[in-house]
Amino acid sequence: MRRPRPWHVGAGAAAAAAAALAAGAGGQAPDPILSAAVIYSSLLVLLAIGLTLTYMTTRVPNFAHASSATIGVYAALVVSRVWEASPYLSIPLAFAVAGATSLTLYTLVLRPLIRKRASQAIQMISTLAFDLVLIAALNIAADHIVRAYQVTAREFTLRSYDAQVGDLPAVLFVAPVAIAGIVVTLHLVLKRTRFGIAMRATIENPDLSSVVGINVRRVYGVSWFLGGGLAGVAGALMSLWFQGDPGLGALLIPSIFAASIVGGFMSIYGAIAGGALVGLAEILGTRWLAGELGSWVIAYRPLVPLAFIAATLMLAPRGLAGVDWRALGRRLHVARA
């Protein structure tokens, strides 16, 4: 019998949201909050997978991760407003640029620090410093876009550049489908290819892996490139629904960390479940609470990831991936009987 995996929780939650959306879309105009919930949680899944990929290899939480998403947002802006092409064409560009940025952070900053046996705290601070450089670069780029092309590059949205499917925006379908495709690909790569096996071996025991001839540095480099690239893809899609700004990363970072911690930080499947859970809770949970308590609750939405971090660390510090679901099920069963 297969052990139930935490991502079943996430998949279930996402499916429930999609069903609710379809029901809503059947009759009257689609509910924008439901659309926002689906898009946001899909993107959070992608961001959490990227962060988890990098964390699993080097064990340093990358505080510059959210700015990789902002790079994707600006790739989409340049492609759709400056080059006047479909924003979806920006996805490969976003993947490449954000991936290269993340690889730069790993090769030029983190790897030398690790070689010099810098403490984990110092490594974390170096990612914060790198983030600062990225934020400055993004702001300079935004100013340049405004000046050179007379295009709004702060607090902008590309919603009107999205295609329509029926009377719904395309990103509503593209985001979950793309995430599903990426997850399946990643799963196959990790389980079926030589590289995936090398990667899993490296994560489990880097020393032993290098002894059997795995190029550990290359494996780490590829995970950092992938992790950053996925964040870039999330950013490119994000701009089609949410507001883009150079400061976007600072707003996203608590949610991304919450999603990864809820997922256990060491499991890609956990990150999927965590991203879906935190994303849906942030949007649908806040709306439900606003209905119960009053609309003032909505402004406190940024506290949701904080609550998730606190709850996870207190109840299940190893996250969803660390929970023994079968044992839990048995115990619930016994309690009910």
Place this chain on the structure above:
Amino acid sequence: MSLGPEVTFFVDLLAIYSIYLIINTSLNLEFGYAGIPNFGKVLAVGVGAFVAAAVPGRMLAGMAGIGGDYIGDNIAIMSQVNAWLLDNTGAGIAAFAVTLAVAAAVGAAIGLLTAYPAIRLRGDYLAITLLAFGEGMRVIGINYTEIAGGTLGVQLPDPLVWLPPDLRFPAATVGLVIMAAAAVIYGDRLVRSPLGRLLRAVRDNEVAAESVGKDVMRARTKTIMVAAAMAAVAGALYAFYVGGAISFAYDRLNWTFWPFMMILIGGLANSRGVLVGTLAFVLVRKLITFYKDSLQGIVPFDVVWLDYLLLGVVLIAVLLYRPQGLLPERPTPTVRVPGEDGPAPLTSRLGAIARRLAGG
């Protein structure tokens, strides 16, 4: 009499330097000595500023018998309070002192709250949790307007309103310098005390420290509470200095990341390192702001981003090529209590024994 731009520059530099010295001393206690990566430093600083925003204004308005909605009519009430303070200097100073005491107490309470994760978690999880705490503080400050006026902010009563306008900032700066000196001396004495040595022992090898019967949990809690109280006082002082408080100003960059940067550049676990690192940082930033107009022609982008770029790169370079900072950590001598002769240094005692043995 009017102050020239150079004097204003110097006065402002000294004031910011003093405030950051207090915060950095507290962060150095936490991170340098105890090894606690407090990525939520902004929490205690912001809470101190919130106390300054919420307490003295209401207190003085009550004493002066000025009614009205404190947040809604803040500007009108504050101008009445400041007018009343012209004749009631003592009340202003008293409100200032009370505010600092309340800020220290609330800061210590916040420290106790942060100690809860800090004695249970290590390294990355702790850093992420504390960072999230800091963000939470800002969200509450922005949305719960009763504290600091939300997005509009509040003005603070000015305890120095009786001074001639030109002397207000210089006088405030003198006060700040005295407070900062006290904080630095206090921090220095603390790390030379048995607690300071215990913290370093815990940082370097927690199991070893525990195995010789040291209460690691208590030491960490104590450090975080003291550090948070100091940071809260600094936050309140900054709010008084600029004459107002607004939640947006208490962000992660200014009150968490910059302090980390300053103590890392100066050298961790080292009081002189804090002095040097803070000075280097504050000076570079102030000079960039001061020469903004002349720099604008040279750099091909808005100068605002120059210090982000420059300081980010400098910090990475320091971490890579001079991880010990400008002034590396050294064993600190213990404090000699005046009038009481401690045991003679070990070397001289060994020398005496050797001489006795040789002499027969």
